[in-house]
Amino acid sequence: MEKRLDYKGRWRNKTVAFHGSEEEGKLIDRCVSLSGLTKQDYIIRRLQCRDVVVQGSPRVYKALRNQMAEIYGELKRLEKCSGENDELLYAIQLIAQTMNGLKGEN
Template sequence: MERTLDYKGRWRNHTVAFRVSDEEAKLLNDLVALSGLTKQDYITRRLLCRDVVVQGNPRVYKALKNQMAAIYEELKRLETLSPDNDELLYTLQVIAITLDGLKGEDE
């Protein structure tokens, strides 16, 4: 097994794997993109109940723009939001929190 050092100089030589549904995979990928972290770092921080602090950078802004465009298209398609749109509503909430936090950096 390949041994790799993380950013704190620790060896990361254990693999943790699990299965998710298509919907969970999409939501996870969206949240990772919005965080600006690698998927490994995002999942590790969430599993260990550590804060995910988003640092504004071009990749995060692009992810926010793409997510907002996708949400806009979905909202145009829907006449009313229903309980079936939990993932969409959760993603929208994460985007709002992220944008609010990024706005706070400029002030």
């Protein structure tokens, strides 16, 4: 087993895993890619109720661009956005917050 140190110099040798649905996995992956963090760091911050602060980078820009293209394609496919599209609406909200944060808006 590979040993790792966290940012405080502690060994990270404990594995934590959980099961989720396909949709939950996609949502977590989307949030992680938009945060610019590793999946491990993102999940740890969220579990500790700490803010996830997005630092602008080419990787975050690419994730935002790809998510917006995916959302645009989905919106073109839909005639109207209904309550059945909660995941799409959540993604739009998350992207808007991230983009506003990158611009320095509240």
